[in-house]
Amino acid sequence: MSTEDPHLVEHTVATEELLKASFLHVVRDTVRLPNGRTSTREYILHPGAVMVIPLLDDGRIVLERQYRHPVKGVLVEFPAGKLDAGEDHLACAKRELLEETGYAAREWALAGALNLAVGYSDECIDIWFARGLTLTKPELDDGEFVEVILADPGDFLAWCRDGKVKDSKTLAGALWLQNVLSGAWNLHWRS
Structure with missing residues (x-):
């Protein structure tokens, strides 16, 4: 309060x-x-959630395409997911990145948090950056269907500008990505 x-x-x-x-x-x-x-x-x-902005060593980012029933469409999003009861936020970020994309990360940085829809939900989403990625195998939840895509950050930001990216948490992630890549905002990385 x-x-x-x-x-x-x-x-x-x-x-x-x-x-x-x-x-x-x-x-x-x-x-x-x-x-x-x-x-x-x-x-x-809402128990809370995490979103991960995965950075590949070659400069591209990892995104996913997923059908979202409430909006009846396939959306481009950063990997994200809900916290399990009592789960540590970083552990959740690691789990979601691996489950949805098959990538594991060597280093992590907490960027910040966002409240998704303050008019009707208490949901708070941590925004994590991940780098030093190694591809393994996705471990999707039963009934979850995700297409992993790789994109140049400039192309991704153009998709945001042009309305191809509509997911609010991913648009907030785009703001973080743009400012981190430009050097305007700094991250504190940890293993």
Whole structure:
């Protein structure tokens, strides 16, 4: 809770569970508004996730194409996935990169985090960079179908500009990639 902006903060007075399924957990909070009145807020609880921006030694990046049922289309995305209960964020990044692309990385850097859809979800996604990649074999989850593609960063950024890339986390990753590659933003790499 923010202590710097008390004139904007809402206080939860009650929570009601609306749906708890294998993937979605939806709640309705009754909140006290800054003016003393009450209102409701419905949103999705999410365990958190990671996204990986994999950098190949030759300068290309690793992306994937995957069908996303809610939008009824195949999207270009950076590898990403949900945290398992109690899972360390870096361990999740390593697992997702290997499962979805077949790549393992020698070095990792945490870039930052993003809140995906603050109007209806508490989901927070860590943005990781990976380099020193070695190709092994993908270990996709049952029912997961992914096409791994390699791209020049300039081509990828053009796809973002031209609307070929529509996934919001991948577009946020493009901002990080552009600034890291230009030297404007620095990363702290670790093995």
